[in-house]
Amino acid sequence: MEKLNQLKNILQEVHDIQMAQNLLEWDQSTNMPVGGALDRSYQMGTLAKISHEKFTSDEVGSLLDSAAKEVSSLNSDSDEPCLVKVAKKHYDRERKVPTQWIEKFVQVTATAQTVWEKAKADSDFALFEPHLTEIVNLRKEYGTYFKPYDHVYDPLLDDFEPGLKTAEVQEIFNAIRPRQVALIDAIKKAKPVQDDFLYLNYAKDGQWQFGMNVIAKLGFNFERGRQDVSVHPFTTSFGWGDIRITTRIDENYLPTALFGSIHETGHAMYEQNIAQSLRRTLLCDGASMAIHESQSRLWENLVGRSYNFWSHFYPDLVKIFPSQLGNVDLDTFYRGINYVKPGMIRVEADEATYNLHIMLRMEIEIALLEGAIEVKDLPQIWNEKMQSYLGITPANDAEGVLQDVHWSGGMLGYFPTYALGNIVSAQIWDKVAEENPNLQDQIANGNFKPLLKWLSENVYQHGSKFEPKDIIKKVTGNTIQADPYMRYLEDKYKGIYNL
């Protein structure tokens, strides 16, 4: 296994550089003063260049071929053959992208991110527009390295969801759209539930303390991770032993920080429960963005917004906020946190409307790449789509087209994975519930260990050893199916709104 070991040494160094990049990015989003933006963009560009050059060298190419022969007699599901196979896939993909493109992309997006923060704060799309135009052009150029493709959006989608095609996503979305719209219509006609108590003043300290307690009980490992505050919540990894999450706290809206924390904890627990044997390899990662998101959404919604979850945690919350919640009973609270109301902000959207926010973004991204629309027209297009899908129009661009961090980071192609994550979360949940009939009792008792153990054994431990469709097949015996998620939504809201 001489060649394999040589290959591993190089891959480990590449991994080290990438983890250091994550650390620089994390610092940029949490602590860095604005003056650091330019220097940081150079540093990230340099590191990206070094790791790309190191990984895409001819030497790695020939080591991959030799190592593939060395591991050919091993069980194909074991770590080493998977490492070689996945590394080869990444290698082939990255060889197609010139180093100059990557360097430029990293620099452009690092600057764009800082500009976007200011543009969003001032609700000034014109400030961000030239940066986004540059990003869209770079992403178009990126697509050309992967010709031929069925659709110009395919190469971008493939970055986040290996093997999935634009047409397949459109088919899944077309299947759920009418049921989701019908559900929202039925809820609109029903008597609204009460949620005014969520908008009272909740002191930051109390929110932080409660959230930290909840995520510890869910199973976030604080010896191998920590939580901080940032503008846009996210999870990142500095290596197997250090997974970071962030949240943001809104003193006048209770759900923001808590459900943000639970969501990121879902991502983090996935990474924290990858097998240690995959440490310092490119397999020490989630299988794909949709699988990752299926886990954040599973913990956030199927667990965190369930009645049984709150029957356990609600008394603790009332103790921290007695004047706000002392007169709100558990049932009212549960209905309140599941209030369905078309809103402007995707990250605060309820489960019934969430996927429509995603469909809007995906349609815009596809039209931008096809050249059917221009960046300068985005505010207007965004507002028109919001009106037609959700019946509301943003008052300004901060709560409209500027709300998400993704485009400033160049992540076109990412959004669909959120909706797919929702869909997959229900498929996996059905399977857990089938194999563990006591699941709901355990949740009501604040015992999340059996759930975390099941998910770790069936999903998390494998890291990115297997393709997303193989994981879904292994766990559910099926391909991505929209029906379990729609049934989950319909059943849940039937109870809450007496539909």
Ligand SMILES: [Zn+2]
């Ligand atoms: Zn997420």
